[in-house]
Amino acid sequence: MREGVVGWPVERQIEALAEAGITGPLYHDTMSRADKRGRRTSALIEREAMLRPTSRQAPEIIVVATIRALALNSGPDLLGTLKAAGERHATVRALAEGLEIPPGVGIDVITTAALAWDKGRRGDQTVDARTKGAAAAAARAAERRAKAIAIARPLWGLPSEEMPSAEIERRAGISITTLYRELGRRTAAQRRAERKERNHV
Incomplete structure (x- = not known):
């Protein structure tokens, strides 16, 4: 080894x-x-x-x-x-x-061994590159999602008539389904925002 x-x-x-x-x-x-x-x-x-x-x-x-x-x-x-x-x-x-x-x-078996060595190296390097590429792509996607959520979060608790969900989706550049999954129901966020507003009055 x-x-x-x-x-x-x-x-x-x-x-x-x-x-x-x-x-x-x-x-x-x-x-x-x-x-x-x-x-x-x-x-x-x-x-x-x-x-x-x-x-x-x-x-x-x-x-x-x-x-x-x-x-x-x-x-x-x-x-x-x-x-x-x-x-x-x-x-x-x-x-x-x-x-x-x-x-x-004989030379035939030696050649087979050498070819197998080279083939294995090329294959494993390709797999390694793919793995690293996939990890980098996933990291970039996670970063984009985090930025989108950061844009959407302060808008999520606003009244729907003032800030429709479609407008939040447009501004954040992320699907409404993902927003609900990450931020929960808007009604809950709106109630929290209302309570916070009342407490500050």
């Missing part, structure tokens, strides 16, 4: 591994903001420990939630990581992509 995988926070990676029934040692690389920006492979200390050379000949399986957690890019870093895994007689299994990359595979 590693931090900095767009669309795959560590919590999601842990959940994916747990759902797949994966047990055994977990290798978790933390990365600073500078490490992520600079795509510093030197920060992946846990990955280096997992892939260190060994004289053991027993086959191993390395499981990642997504192929993108394995490497910082789909080129030299991914190829170098798969090479190091192969030298340990380890098969790499990427759950999200349904990939199984055994040691000693």
Whole structure:
């Protein structure tokens, strides 16, 4: 597992591994903001420990939630990581992509892994951008609604013949339905305004 995988926070990676029934040692690389920006492979200390050379000949399986957690890019870093895994007689299994990359595979399987890495990056970046865009749009809509309500609130308690609801709707630029939902019934607001006026007399 590693931090900095767009669309795959560590919590999601842990959940994916747990759902797949994966047990055994977990290798978790933390990365600073500078490490992520600079795509510093030197920060992946846990990955280096997992892939260190060994004289053991027993086959191993390395499981990642997504192929993108394995490497910082789909080129030299991914190829170098798969090479190091192969030298340990380890098969790499990427759950999200349904990939199984055994040691000693041909270029076709390596190419498939690289393409899957790139496709995942593009897809997750698009989802991330959409999510941020939706949040920004919702924030702008909430701000517009708050401004409209601020315009309508002092008018809501005025007598209807003096200030018709349609005129409040026009001035605030928000539907009468939304005004009722946000401010309640006009008659209640008008009664409160009348009481306040009497108390000030």
